[in-house]
């Protein structure tokens with residue numbers, strides 16, 4: 001399987017982002033969690049920090065916006081050159097208009113669903129997206145346990161994507177380890193965010209390779 005591993009810098013050393021970005025240079029992209037303390041009960045960083053991090057990153061940026069008012073803020077991340085910008089379906093007033101404006105700015109467009117949000121209402125807009133993100137924990141914090149209850153939704157989303165003929169990646173985020181990545185891959189995910197399981201390892205590039213190998217065996 002053509003699987004992508006995106007380490008989340010939410011688990012990096014916040015005093016050493018540049019060093020940690022270099023340490024994950026064998027990954028496919030870096031996952032950057034933007035949180036506003038409204039959509040989720042946690043606060044991370046905003047456009048100014050992301051802009052500077054891009055300048056020292058060897059990897060493409062996969063920005064995950066856990067913010068209210070995604071319609072207002074998401075285009076700014078595309079305009080600064082982030083390769084992929086993902087907004088939450090629950091936070092967008094006009095998801096189709098927003099997806100189109102992100103693509104018009106040249107970014108890959110992702111839409112995320114919280115664990116309890118059904119995928120079915122969004123199936124007709126798959127062609128507007130380059131990535132669908134199914135959260136496998138409640139968004140807001142790293143280090144939580146993978147929610148097995150999301151597996152049937154991953155499976156249904158994968159089937160719908162295959163049936164739609166649209167070219168989009170199916171990403172999972174939260175609690176991804178060498179064990180859970182196998183179940184998520186079996187269900188049909190092809191892009192895996194991993195925060196604590198990568199940054200908690202002694203050898204980050206070995207951790208990335210191990211995750212990739214596990215997903216590939218599926």
Ligand code: DX5
Nearest residue numbers: 008139140142143175195196
């Ligand atoms: C959680 C974030 C995740 C988080 C994942 O709300 O969206 O990207 O960093 O961390 P782990 O892999 O530790 O669950």
Ligand code: ZN
Nearest residue numbers: 033064173193
């Ligand atoms: Zn994330």
